[in-house]
Amino acid sequence: MILRLILGDQLNETHSWFGKSEDDVLYLMMEIIPEATYVRHHVQKLAGFFLAMRSFARTIESKGHHLFYIRLDDPENRQSFESNIKRVMTKFDITKIEYILPDEYRVDRLLADLSDRIDLPCSSVDSEHFLTRREDLGDFFASKKRMLMESFYRHLRKRDNILMDRQSPVGGQWNFDKSNRQTYDASIPIPPALEFDHTATEIIDMCRKMNINSFGYIEKDRFIWPIDRKQSLALLDYFLENGLPYFGSFQDAMSSESWSMFHSRLSFSLNTKMIHPGEVIQRTIDYVESSRKDIQMNQLEGFIRQILGWREYMRGIYWNLMPGFNDMNYFEHDRDLPKFYWDGQTKMNCMKQAICQSLYFAYAHHIQRLMITGNFALLAGVHPDQVDYWYLGIYIDAIEWVEKPNTRGMSQFADGGIIATKPYVSSANYIRKMSDYCAHCHYDHSKRAGERSCPFNSLYWHFYHRNRGKLEGNPRITMMYRVWDNMAEEDKRDIVQQAERYLMDLDAL
Numbered sequence: 303m304i305l306r307l308i309l310g311d312q313l314n315e316t317h318s319w320f321g322k323s324e325d326d327v328l329y330l331m332m333e334i335i336p337e338a339t340y341v342r343h344h345v346q347k348l349a350g351f352f353l354a355m356r357s358f359a360r361t362i363e364s365k366g367h368h369l370f371y372i373r374l375d376d377p378e379n380r381q382s383f384e385s386n387i388k389r390v391m392t393k394f395d396i397t398k399i400e401y402i403l404p405d406e407y408r409v410d411r412l413l414a415d416l417s418d419r420i421d422l423p424c425s426s427v428d429s430e431h432f433l434t435r436r437e438d439l440g441d442f443f444a445s446k447k448r449m450l451m452e453s454f455y456r457h458l459r460k461r462d463n464i465l466m467d468r469q470s471p472v473g474g475q476w477n478f479d480k481s482n483r484q485t486y487d488a489s490i491p492i493p494p495a496l497e498f499d500h501t502a503t504e505i506i507d508m509c510r511k512m513n514i515n516s517f518g519y520i521e522k523d524r525f526i527w528p529i530d531r532k533q534s535l536a537l538l539d540y541f542l543e544n545g546l547p548y549f550g551s552f553q554d555a556m557s558s559e560s561w562s563m564f565h566s567r568l569s570f571s572l573n574t575k576m577i578h579p580g581e582v583i584q585r586t587i588d589y590v591e592s593s594r595k596d597i598q599m600n601q602l603e604g605f606i607r608q609i610l611g612w613r614e615y616m617r618g619i620y621w622n623l624m625p626g627f628n629d630m631n632y633f634e635h636d637r638d639l640p641k642f643y644w645d646g647q648t649k650m651n652c653m654k655q656a657i658c659q660s661l662y663f664a665y666a667h668h669i670q671r672l673m674i675t676g677n678f679a680l681l682a683g684v685h686p687d688q689v690d691y692w693y694l695g696i697y698i699d700a701i702e703w704v705e706k707p708n709t710r711g712m713s714q715f716a717d718g719g720i721i722a723t724k725p726y727v728s729s730a731n732y733i734r735k736m737s738d739y740c741a742h743c744h745y746d747h748s749k750r751a752g753e754r755s756c757p758f759n760s761l762y763w764h765f766y767h768r769n770r771g772k773l774e775g776n777p778r779i780t781m782m783y784r785v786w787d788n789m790a791e792e793d794k795r796d797i798v799q800q801a802e803r804y805l806m807d808l809d810a811l
């Protein structure tokens with residue numbers, strides 16, 4: 303009998319493994335303590351993975367597949383991939399082991415080592431999920447100086463004929479990013495987030511019983527994210543109808559009125575592979591072509607770029623830079639992550655909003671992650687390991703292959719500029735322009751120093767000042783140094799002193 307291992311983020315019903323049921327195949331799924339504790343996960347993330355895994359198990363069993371499912375609190379659970387596989391090998395007449403290639407480096411190494419040790423033939427198959435192979439990005443950029451997302455994205459648009467009119471991009475432009483930086487226009491109603499209604503009590507009780515340490519909230523044990531393919535497709539359809547018409551325009555906008563704005567919230571469904579990126583792209587294009595709504599090109603292209611461009615690019619970068627990526631710390635940052643990242647107790651309203659909604663929903667949209675919490679951590683010089691640890695735990699969609707390039711690379715510039723051409727930092731100016739947060743803040747967005755001056759302002763200049771040696775040569779930053787150099791000496795001194803006071807006690811901000 304062949305034993306086929308399915309990991310918790312491999313819930314892909316459309317994988318060719320499940321084409322027809324075979325009597326000589328036994329599928330194995332397991333919930334194990336190391337996977338629930340390699341980082342401190344948000345309680346909704348734990349609930350989401352276990353609920354979705356159990357739902358997937360029911361689905362494949364209903365299709366006639368043989369499955370051995372090990373629950374976390376099963377007294378027979380040996381709590382590791384290897385020991386559980388060995389236990390199943392003794393129970394059934396297993397002659398061969400197969401697994402789907404994992405997306406995380408840690409698990410990839412673990413299964414490769416296990417294959418070497420186990421006394422049976424072991425082989426792996428592709429996940430059939432991504433639009434590119436692990437090594438495609440490295441191959442594509444082999445002879446190029448920079449690994450720019452935009453070049454890889456254009457290559458994939460041409461390769462797969464997506465939004466193309468022969469050799470030219472539909473709409474005459476590859477990228478509509480310039481139209482996608484609008485501030486939220488309050489006359490346009492934000493669609494309420496589509497919520498599903500699952501109870502997570504059993505999972506939460508089980509995690510408690512097994513001493514799994516988590517954080518974050520789950521109101522009345524109600525889990526609102528999709529846990530199967532059908533619900534994931536319903537969320538996609540809801541997004542197309544309600545979010546897509548304004549997606550691109552307000553992609554970067556933040557408002558205390560809404561935690562999800564016009565975003566799709568499809569990342570959990572995609573990262574667990576309940577849905578396929580190719581089908582999301584095709585369904586989106588079909589929707590726009592058949593819709594009577596006049597959906598502008600900047601909305602459509604903006605969304606396709608996230609899936610076809612950023613998602614595939616980040617995965618390729620991950621495989622290209624691992625395992626060395628883990629140790630990158632370009633600015634040699636070493637401060638601790640402030641305590642308020644874990645409880646949202648800060649006087650900075652932008653941080654409070656982004657962190658509290660993450661604690662309540664295990665979700666923040668891209669600009670909240672990049673330009674609020676990520677921006678602050680970078681300005682404050684927090685060690686990238688601690689920043690990674692927080693991002694990997696708190697978000698429902700956080701799996702290392704996509705979390706790390708976004709956090710350590712894009713947001714913290716710890717790779718020294720492989721992903722981003724300059725650090726994503728900003729003062730209060732940007733936050734005030736793109737959100738309503740500053741209007742209700744203890745701090746004054748217009749002040750750079752002195753009582754109640756916004757910490758983002760002094761920390762912003764302090765960041766450039768202290769990192770001059772590493773950044774001055776970057777042509778995209780020259781302008782900022784010119785502004786700094788033209789400031790009065792007294793102002794510069796006040797700003798630096800203010801930043802140093804704030805840095806001495808970040809927890810008090």
Ligand SMILES: Cc1cc2nc3c(=O)[nH]c(=O)nc-3n(C[C@H](O)[C@H](O)[C@H](O)COP(=O)(O)OP(=O)(O)OC[C@H]3O[C@@H](n4cnc5c(N)ncnc54)[C@H](O)[C@@H]3O)c2cc1C
Nearest residue numbers: 565566567568569608612613668671672699700705708713
């Ligand atoms: C510091 C930081 C950490 C992040 N950590 C994660 C993470 O752990 N897991 C994760 O899936 N995304 C991560 N992202 C990327 C992005 O923020 C999320 O994919 C997005 O917010 C998910 O919400 P959504 O589904 O509503 O996305 P939408 O805005 O609706 O976008 C649609 C889809 O495009 C894809 N996408 C968009 N941006 C990116 C990106 N930069 N990288 C990869 N895919 C992208 C996602 O699959 C997303 O579901 C991170 C970004 C930053 C700045």
Ligand code: SF4
Nearest residue numbers: 650652730740743756
């Ligand atoms: S004033 Fe500063 S701290 Fe307050 S919300 Fe604005 S940017 Fe954030």
